Amino acid sequence: MIKQNNFQILTDEAASRYKFNFCKLCRFYECELVEEYMLFKKNNPDMEFPSYDKNELVNGCPMKKFVQIECGRKRVADSIGDAFKINTGYNSEIESNTDKWEPNQPVFISAQTGQGKNYFVENTLLPYIRELNHKKRTDQKVLIISNRIALRLQTESRINNINGQDSEENVMYCYGEFADVISYQSILNRVDDLKKKQERQTSKYIFVICDEAHFFTSDAMFNPDTDKILSKIVNIFRDAIRIYMSATPYECIDYIKDCEDRYSVQPQLGVFYHFKRDYSYLDVRYYSSNKELTDIIINSGDERWLIFIDNKDECKRFKGRLESVNKGSNEESKASSPCLKGKVLTVKAESKNNSEYQKMILNESFDSETKVLIATSVIDNGINFRGINNIVVSDISKVKCLQMVGRGRVDNSNDKITLYIKRFDEDQIESRLSYLMKQQDAYYSYDLAYDGAPEDKKYKHEAEFLNKYYNNKSEDWKTAKRLFARDRNIPTRLFPNRIARSLVGKYESRYKAILEEMKRTDEGLKVSGQSYLEYQLSWFGKKYNEENDITIAGKSKEEKKLIEFLEAYVSNEGPLFKDAQDKFSKEFTELHDKAFPRQDPNKERVYGVSKINTIFKKHKMNYEVESKREKLEDKKTYWKVVRANREADE
Incomplete structure (x- = not known):
């Protein structure tokens, strides 16, 4: 088992650099969670760090569940060293109480694309399995569960017409002499075969690699089986070394570690190899x-x-x-x-x-x-x-x-x-929230049908649930088939993806926080969503620069068109009566909304003279629309576009 002293006491000055109190004891170089904060503050010293995931770290940093190993920008094989060189006993079981990887300690490798994850598997791990098999006279293997490698092998097979018409979800591919490859989707179709394989001590899988392990969360919102797939992997391969590889592990590690702990008699800290990201390219x-x-x-x-x-x-x-x-x-x-x-x-x-x-x-x-x-x-x-x-x-x-x-x-x-x-912008976030609300409604209907209602009401609620989500509108069905799956042991019953259900709650909280911030900070900006954009840039260690803003550059062109439009009316000097007023208002509204954020929640309404003058003041534009009455008998109201000195107003 990998053990390492990861903690030291920092000076007050050093500790002050961290956002979270629990980071002050961690000697590990700034992880993405903290580094993201530090980059944001460095690039935006006057801005408050946006707390979009207010509940994400309530129970402390997820890294407290792991032994962390600092890898910097080294290659994967160099960082792991010989920790993978497990030994097997007379019964072919992996020996415990060593300084190597063990089945009871899940391994996580978090490395950016191109840092040698596949090289480690192909050129370091597989040759060692060959050596171990020759030494122990066994036929043990590595199982690689991967959308990526499986996809490549599927493609080669399809082009060479190797597998005929077999369903890709039932195909297992040989990857060299000592590895098999299957896709995540095929796990549930091969449960019995995999269990039998693990019962054969001398020819079982001793390493199971979950490549692109963020699959369990990233696909959960449209694949109702990801939680079941994860559970089967952990349960079937409890006696193997389980390795989870991902360039983006932070959303999935809690779910994976919790599942690991559920199937472990004595849960242990996982081991986490953390490689520093580089987006300078x-x-x-x-x-x-x-x-x-x-x-x-x-x-x-x-x-x-x-x-x-x-x-x-x-x-x-x-x-x-x-x-x-x-x-x-x-x-x-x-x-x-x-x-x-x-x-x-x-x-x-x-x-x-x-x-x-x-x-x-x-x-x-x-x-x-x-x-x-x-x-x-x-x-x-x-x-x-x-x-x-x-x-x-x-x-x-x-x-x-x-x-x-x-x-x-x-x-x-x-x-x-x-x-x-x-x-x-706000509309796009509201649209995403609306979709999440529909998912929450589906979960609520499910709870009434199967879990929450009194016995005498369950049949009624179950009928309502099935009628709405399986016998009604196509939109409801599209929502339901992504959220609920059937269990082969209980084919008449539907089950939600527990990972997806948890994520829906997290995403709802996150989007609400983003929307609240947009409504609070977008006032007076040329475009909506500026603060969240700058948060996005911190993911890559980048700072906002208006010269790189295509929208702002486009807005500048539209602003120029608006100014030219207003100058034409100033130069005309003639009064604008009813028809001309309507034409002016309509054209002003169209030009303004291309150059600046919409100033009326009613997207169809044309701005009137009062709103137009308010807009001039807001954007400090040196114009005003005067509304006057003729001195003649009919006293018609007319408008006149004139220049105004906004600096003098201040």
Whole structure:
């Protein structure tokens, strides 16, 4: 078992650098949780650190459940050393009370893409298994559970027509002589086979590697079985060394460790190998809508783009915009503007078997005809592409964003990738909250049907639950099939994914905190969501720079159009009567809302003269709309747009 003294007493000055009290005893170099805070404060000394996850650390740092090993920027194999070199006894069981890995101590490896996780498995661990088998005259193996490696082997098999029509969820692949590979989805279909395998002492799996282990949480919101898959892995392979590898472990480690403890007679601290992240290869830009990127992508020459859009319909729309023939910013440039027709490939869950895409997976690069790959999060885990110049991420989740960025591989210090991060506004956060509320409603109906109601009411509530979520609207069914699964032992009963249910509560709290902050801080800003954007940038160790803000640059152009519009009315000097007033108000509203955040919750309402003058004062614009009456008999009210000195008003 790995044991290490991880604590020391810090000086007051050193301790003051930490956000959380429990970090003051930890000698481990700043983990992501603390480093994120420190980077944010360094780049934004006058801003309060946003507490979006107020309940996340209530019970202390999740790292208190682990022996932490500082790895810096070393390779994985170098950091692990010979800790993996377990020994087996006469009955082929792994020996305990050693200074090596043991079955009762789960191992976590948290390393950025490209730091040698796979190299360790292929060139260090598997050769050792070969050596151990020869020495002990056994036939033991490593089991790799992986979306990524399995996907690559599936692709090779499909291209070579090795497995015919077998379902991918039932296929096990040989990975060299001493390893088997299966996907997470196949675990539940192979429970009996895996149990029998573990009963054979001399030919069982002695190492089980959960690659891309954040699967258990990142897929939980649309795969109702992730908690069951995790439970089966821990339960079946209790006598094996279980290794969880992920570049983004913080959301999943609590759930994994809790599951480990449930199946352990004497739970022990896990061992956590923590590798420092390096995002210096990223140049970061910020945007608010895909439309802002259209001309940039079209006019980017031979650069390759990997774009993540977690909405199938928007993927299709954006592909259409990029492939529009002779797309240009003005009439003069339309004739000479480049065209992306046939150079944009979209990939979603239903189309991931596309032959072009399959070849790209094997080659880890775009083909010569593809300039832009637009994908949903179906490829955010475990697929790598080299030669990528630009990555566009449009998700609010830290884990997903980091995984998406990790799909672009850099091979040397000179490689650079431009990352485009989406800025979120209040409407988008409210939309996500609304979806979470629907999920909460489904859980509530489930509780009434199966757990919370008196016996005489259960049949009624169960019927209502099934009628709504399985016999009614397609939207309700889409929600339900992501949240509830059937157990093979009780096929008539539905069960929720416990991990997903916990995450829904956490996400709801998080989004509410983000929304409250936006409403509190967005007043007076050109665009909404500025504070959360700066928090997103801290994930990559970056500082906000207005020069990199595509939205602000676009707003500046729209502001100029608004000023030109107002100057035209000032120069006209003529009075504006009813029809002209209506025309002015309508055009002003349209131009203003492109340049600044909307100033009326009613999105259809046109600004009146009072609101327009309030807007001038708010943005310190040197204009005013005067409302006067004619001195003639009919005394019609008219408007006049004039210049005003806002500095004098102050």
